[in-house]
Amino acid sequence: xxxxxxxxxxxxxxxxxxxxxxxxxxxxxxxxxxxxxxxxxxxxxxxxxxxxxxxxxxxxxxxxxxxxxxxxxxxxxxxxxxxxxxxxxxxxxxxxxxxxxxxxxxxxxxxxxxxxxxxxxxxxxxxxxxxxxxxxxxxxxxxxxxxxxxxxxxxxxxxxxxxxxxxxxxxxxxxxxxxxxxxxxxxxxxxxxxxxxxxxxxxxxxxxxxxxxxxxxxxxxxxxxxxxxxxxxxxxxxxxxxxxxxxxxxxxxxxxxxxxxxxxxxxxxxxxxxxxxxxxxxxxxxxxxxxxxxxxxxxxxxxxxxxxxxxxxxxxxxxxxxxxxxxxxxxxxxxxxxxxxxxxxxxxxxxxxxxxxxxxxxxxxxxxxxxxxxxxxxxxxxxxxxxxxxxxxxxxxxxxxxxxxxxxxxxxxxxxxxxxxxxxxxxxxxxxxxxxxxxxxxxxxxxxxxxxxxxxxxxxxxxxxxxxxxxxxxxxxxxxxxxxxxxxxxxxxxxxxxxxxxxxxxxxxxxxxxxxxxxxxxxxxxxxxxxxxxxxxxxxxxxxxxxxxxxxxxxxxxxxxxxxxxxxxxxxxxxxxxxxxxxxxxxxxxxxxxxxxxxxxxxxxxxxxxxxxxxxxxxxxxxxxxxxxxxxxxxxxxxxxxxxxxxxxxxxxxxxxxxxxxxxxxxxxxxxxxxxxxxxxxxxx
Ligand SMILES: Nc1ncnc2c1ncn2[C@@H]1O[C@H](COP(=O)(O)OP(=O)(O)OP(=O)(O)O)[C@@H](O)[C@H]1O
Numbered sequence: 031x032x033x034x035x036x037x038x039x040x041x042x043x044x045x046x047x048x049x050x051x052x053x054x055x056x057x058x059x060x061x062x063x064x065x066x067x068x069x070x071x072x073x074x075x076x077x078x079x080x081x082x083x084x085x086x087x088x089x090x091x092x093x094x095x096x097x098x099x100x101x102x103x104x105x106x107x108x109x110x111x112x113x114x115x116x117x118x119x120x121x122x123x124x125x126x127x128x129x130x131x132x133x134x135x136x137x138x139x140x141x142x143x144x145x146x147x148x149x150x151x152x153x154x155x156x157x158x159x160x161x162x163x164x165x166x167x168x169x170x171x172x173x174x175x176x177x178x179x180x181x182x183x184x185x186x187x188x189x190x191x192x193x194x195x196x197x198x199x200x201x202x203x204x205x206x207x208x209x210x211x212x213x214x215x216x217x218x219x220x221x222x223x224x225x226x227x228x229x230x231x232x233x234x235x236x237x238x239x240x241x242x243x244x245x246x247x248x249x250x251x252x253x254x255x256x257x258x259x260x261x262x263x264x265x266x267x268x269x270x271x272x273x274x275x276x277x278x279x280x281x282x283x284x285x286x287x288x289x290x291x292x293x294x295x296x297x298x299x300x301x302x303x304x305x306x307x308x309x310x311x312x313x314x315x316x317x318x319x320x321x322x323x324x325x326x327x328x329x330x331x332x333x334x335x336x337x338x339x340x341x342x343x344x345x346x347x348x349x350x351x352x353x354x355x356x357x358x359x360x361x362x363x364x365x366x367x368x369x370x371x372x373x374x375x376x377x378x379x380x381x382x383x384x385x386x387x388x389x390x391x392x393x394x395x396x397x398x399x400x401x402x403x404x405x406x407x408x409x410x411x412x413x414x415x416x417x418x419x420x421x422x423x424x425x426x427x428x429x430x431x432x433x434x435x436x437x438x439x440x441x442x443x444x445x446x447x448x449x450x451x452x453x454x455x456x457x458x459x460x461x462x463x464x465x466x467x468x469x470x471x472x473x474x475x476x477x478x479x480x481x482x483x484x485x486x487x488x489x490x491x492x493x494x495x496x497x498x499x500x501x502x503x504x505x506x507x508x509x510x511x512x513x514x515x516x517x518x519x520x521x522x523x524x525x526x527x528x529x530x531x532x533x534x535x536x537x538x539x540x541x542x543x544x545x546x547x548x549x550x551x552x553x554x555x556x557x558x559x560x561x562x563x564x565x566x567x568x569x570x571x572x573x574x575x576x577x578x579x580x581x582x583x584x585x586x587x588x589x590x591x592x593x594x595x596x597x598x599x600x601x602x603x604x605x606x607x608x609x610x611x612x613x614x615x616x617x618x619x620x621x622x623x624x625x626x627x628x629x630x631x632x633x634x635x636x637x638x639x640x641x642x643x644x645x646x647x648x649x650x651x652x653x654x655x656x657x658x659x660x661x662x663x664x665x666x667x668x669x670x671x672x673x674x675x676x677x678x679x680x681x682x683x684x685x686x687x688x689x690x691x692x693x694x695x696x697x698x699x700x701x702x703x704x705x706x707x708x709x710x711x712x713x714x715x
Contacts, residue, residue: 095265096131096132096297097131097169097170097182097267097268097299098128098129098130098131098169098171098299098402099128099129099152099167099168099169099268099299099301100127100128100167100168100171100395100402101127101128101148101152101165101166101168102126102165102166102168102392102395103126103162103165104122104124104125104126104161104162104166105120105122105123105124105125105161105162105164106120106121106122106147106151106156106159106160106162106165106324107119107120107121107159107160107162108158108159108160109159118160121147121159121324122144122147122148122151122321123323123325124325124383125144125148125324125325125326126326126329126391126395127319127326127391127395128391128394128395128398129268129299129300129301130299131267131297131298131299132294132295132297132298132299133294133316133317134287134290134291134302134314134315134316135299135301135302135316135318135319136302136303136304136307136312136315136317136357137149137301137303137304137318137319137321138318138320138321138357138360138361139321139327139364140322140361140365141365143321143322143324143364144321144323146188146272147324148321149185149270149272151167152167152270153179153183153185153270154174154179154183155185155538157711168402169183169268170402171398171400171402171403171405172402176444177444180444180539181264181266182266182268183266183267183270184262184264184266184268184269184270185261185269185270185271185272186257186258186260186261186269186271186272186274187272187535188272188273188274189531190253190254190256191257191260191531191532191534191535192240192253192256192257192260192532193459193460194239194240194241194242194245194247195239195240195460195464195467195470196240196459196460197235197237197238197239197240198227198232198235198236198238198240198252198256198259199223199232199236199237200459200463201256201259201260202223202226202227202256202259202260202263203219203220203459204455204459204460205260205539205541206222206223206263207219207447207455207459208445208446208451208452208455208536208541208542209263209264209446209539209541210222210263210264210446210447211446211447212446212447212448212451222263222265223263226259226262226263227259229262229289229292229293229296230255230256230258230262230289230292231255231288231289232252232255232256235248235252240253249282250277250278250282251278251281251282251283251285251286254274254278254286255285255286255289257274258274258286258289258290261539262293264539267297267298267299268299268300268301269290269293269298269300269301270300271302271303272302272303273303273304274287274302274304275287275311276305280308280311283307283308284308284310284311284314287304287311287314287315288314290302294316301319304357305361306357306361307355307357308355309355309356309357309358312332312355312356315332316331317329317331317332318330318332318336318357320360320364322364322367322378323375323379325376325379325382325383326379326382326383326388327364327378327379327382328340328360328378328382328387329382329387329391330391332356333356336356336360337350337356339387340359340363343381343385344363344378347363363378444540445540445541445543446540447542449545449546449549452541452546452550453542453549453550453553456542456546456547456550457550457553457554460550461550461553461554471558473521474521474555474562475558475562478514478518478566479566481511482566482569482570485507485510486569486570486573486574489503489504489507489574491573491574491575492504492507492574493574493576493577494575496577496666498667498668501660501666501674502668502669504576504659505628505656505678506628507570507574507576508576508652508655508656508659509626509628511570511655512590512626512648512651512652513623513648515590515651516619516622516623516648517616517619518591519555519591519595519598520594520598520615520616520619522595523598523601523605523611523612526551526598526603526611527605527608527611530602530603533707544704544708545704547707548599548700548703548704548707551599552592552595552596552700555595556591556592556595559588559591559592559595563584563587563588563591564584566587567580567583567584567588568580568584570583571583571584577659577660577664578658578659578661578685579658582658582686582689583655583658585689586651586654586655586685586692589651589692590647590648590651592696593647593695593696593699596699596703597615597618597619597699598615599703600699600706601614601615603703603706603707604710619648621642622646622647622649623648624642625642625643625646625648625649626643626646626648626649626651626652627643627649627652627678627679627680628678631677631678632649632678632679647691647695650688650689650692650695651688651692653678653680653683653685653688654685654686654688654689654692655685656675656678656680656683657675657680657683657684657685657688658685660673660674661685665681
């Protein structure tokens, strides 16, 4: 257990005196493994020198562009509680730090210290809270607009969002096809993928299926590195990674951080949150930013400099154990201080606030900003268009987090490729692979034939004798055919909910528009459903000996399946979880069966429920099938001497018109699903 941090209560003069020694470390080489970059602030010059600023460079994927990230006075609050108990809680308090080109910066701190919040803010992905007007989050000295964030900042979420059926190579190429302009040659995209596979050491698993929770695939470390590769496809100048080593053994964790280090060496500014890395892995980071309860406890070089800082500012602090890494030590002493009380918890941050190290860091950030401003000015002069865009850029520094999110979240409509290209790529890579997988294909082919088998064997040739008893059986056959089409799509819901994290990440990355995803999903399912529906409807129609037009029977069956498919998509996009979706769709479909006209004829439905029958798409399906079957002379007398269509209030129905109504339902549900996919947010950050 660490000693109580008595020294932390020392006044600022103590901190100031002792810091001078530690602060000298800013000018020396990083104590971490490897050689680059030579000085902590070397990137500032690089960024000023390349003349390409975040606001002025051309489209994403441009190699050699460098971007310095600077944070000044970043203060962020979220609201908690309801009604009169509502209050603001401070998650980040006056944070100042920087990540310069070529630097790998570790963001460290006890659980709940605000590490992910900081990354989310940097990426513009925070969906709630307010950023203090004095906060400045700048890329090359400029508040970024949505397009700049999308182009220059890559974000690797903690949980992998990879497509289980693809291999790492296919996953990267698929992302490249959507993230780069459609006109850029496929060979160039392949070369980029080759380069990333090499940088991330994915050669051995590049042709192995990624797999998922239930199917064996690549290892955890390989999946993490592939996840990083997906974010690197657009060649962002800044990469943010949230706990890239979580859940990995020490060897895999080291390989992931080594890969990040390689990426940093190519000029990327990299910030990564990390938890308890092994000492040799942590030594790969150039700099570290330590947060405690949202305040900066240390920002400086990793390795001996950090050790020296803590030793000189807190002489009463326990010594580092022989086998303990500096990251574990910092985490242990800050977490213990959190448990000891508010004064102890604040002591580390208070000491840093009063230290020369902080003053030096702030001066260096100012210098980096000045250098970036010179580069920006040159770039602006070179491009009037760039200048106009710059003028329009909303000030991220003085905006609320909701606005930040609006800039890059729901408003994020910009994609690198047109919608039809997105549809082609989704279909080619995702559907192309799904169609070859028996786990995906067989349930969709076999399940429609189960009700067909039952209908055919139970009602074999029943249509040969059109008497009152058989007419009732045929009405039941048509009702069951409708019901099976409605329930058949329910199996899609779990797949949709499970895929949501991938959809949200791909949308946030600007890979495609909601309408593209919707069209891909609907066409992927309906292509299979159309093929299966032909033999299924032929079997029922001719073996049960139904009458009327087979084409109409098939079309009604197909359109009903289509409506239920879109409905499954709608429920999947609206439901917050698998449990909700699993309960909502069967409940809604069962309610529709009551009002479909078979169980209760329309005129016998209580008046206050008739509206439900009017908007019940199954009523139009079954009604159209009945009108097709019993039209004209076939409208035989059934129940109580009444012709069957009259009994069911279907005597005036034109089956083609009712099929048209079904098509209208299909369009309406498709529109609603599009709105749901575009607006409903399930991830609150
Ligand atoms: N939108 C929000 N609304 C309310 N509280 C939030 C919100 N976002 C984050 N928090 C809270 O802020 C604190 C910091 O969260 P954050 O995820 O940034 O911590 P962290 O340092 O990344 O923690 P960990 O290491 O455990 O992942 C936590 O207590 C979290 O519950």
